[in-house]
Amino acid sequence: FDNGALSGLNIHITAGPTREPLDPVRYISNHSSGKMGYALAEAAIDAGANVKLISGPVNLPAPAHVERVSITTAEDMLEASLEGISNCNIFIACAAVADYRPTSIAEHKIKKGNEEIMELHLVKNPDIVATIAARVDKPFTIGFAAETRDVLSYAQGKLERKNLDMIIANDVSQAGIGFNSDENAVTLVTRDTHIEIPQTSKRQLATLLIEQISQLYKTSK
Numbered sequence: 001f002d003n004g005a006l007s008g009l010n011i012h013i014t015a016g017p018t019r020e021p022l023d024p025v026r027y028i029s030n031h032s033s034g035k036m037g038y039a040l041a042e043a044a045i046d047a048g049a050n051v052k053l054i055s056g057p058v059n060l061p062a063p064a065h066v067e068r069v070s071i072t073t074a075e076d077m078l079e080a081s082l083e084g085i086s087n088c089n090i091f092i093a094c095a096a097v098a099d100y101r102p103t104s105i106a107e108h109k110i111k112k113g114n115e116e117i118m119e120l121h122l123v124k125n126p127d128i129v130a131t132i133a134a135r136v137d138k139p140f141t142i143g144f145a146a147e148t149r150d151v152l153s154y155a156q157g158k159l160e161r162k163n164l165d166m167i168i169a170n171d172v173s174q175a176g177i178g179f180n181s182d183e184n185a186v187t188l189v190t191r192d193t194h195i196e197i198p199q200t201s202k203r204q205l206a207t208l209l210i211e212q213i214s215q216l217y218k219t220s221k
């Protein structure tokens, strides 16, 4: 693999969960560890890219030479993703963005009441990768699809609906891969190819993905 395959290119990578506050002490979030996005950032650095890593709250150190922008909410992630987007060549959306956020954030801690049922009102978050892919100066855009069934057909649908150039699909119903795990097995889906990558470490997978991404990016130019 050519170590300089991405040299001179600007890559933005989103990683980790977002956190959507309810009040000053509570939030809605998910179990994303950020491992896949951080591994991709390292592999992209090794391939010579300039990398901006837009990261939700995770327990991982910033990889060497990566510009990490730490954010909390989906709206912050969108804003950080858009900064410098017109100079971005490749956008990789690896974050597990919360689909919804509370319609309002209580100024003070919400108190426990007498009622047994409490209702939360949620509003849809912006779709970050779809927003990026809808731009006229759209970078080469890659998304992830974690599915528990009909993995390839859902991935294909997402590719088209979000106007992506590639989607990395994984079956999260299989034990030992995907969310929070150190290993993953995926299928790369583009408009005209499917490439299976069998189970391997996220770091090894990241190198293989960056290799495929740089090839497809070049043929798209």
Ligand code: C5P
Binding pocket: 014, 074, 093, 094, 095, 096, 097, 098, 099, 125, 126, 127, 128, 129, 130, 142, 143, 144, 145, 146, 158
């Ligand atoms: O639609 P779904 O959430 O399954 O799509 C997953 C892909 O879309 C991932 O690449 C994820 O990072 C991205 N996404 C996003 N903004 C959202 C929701 C998902 O960028 N609000």
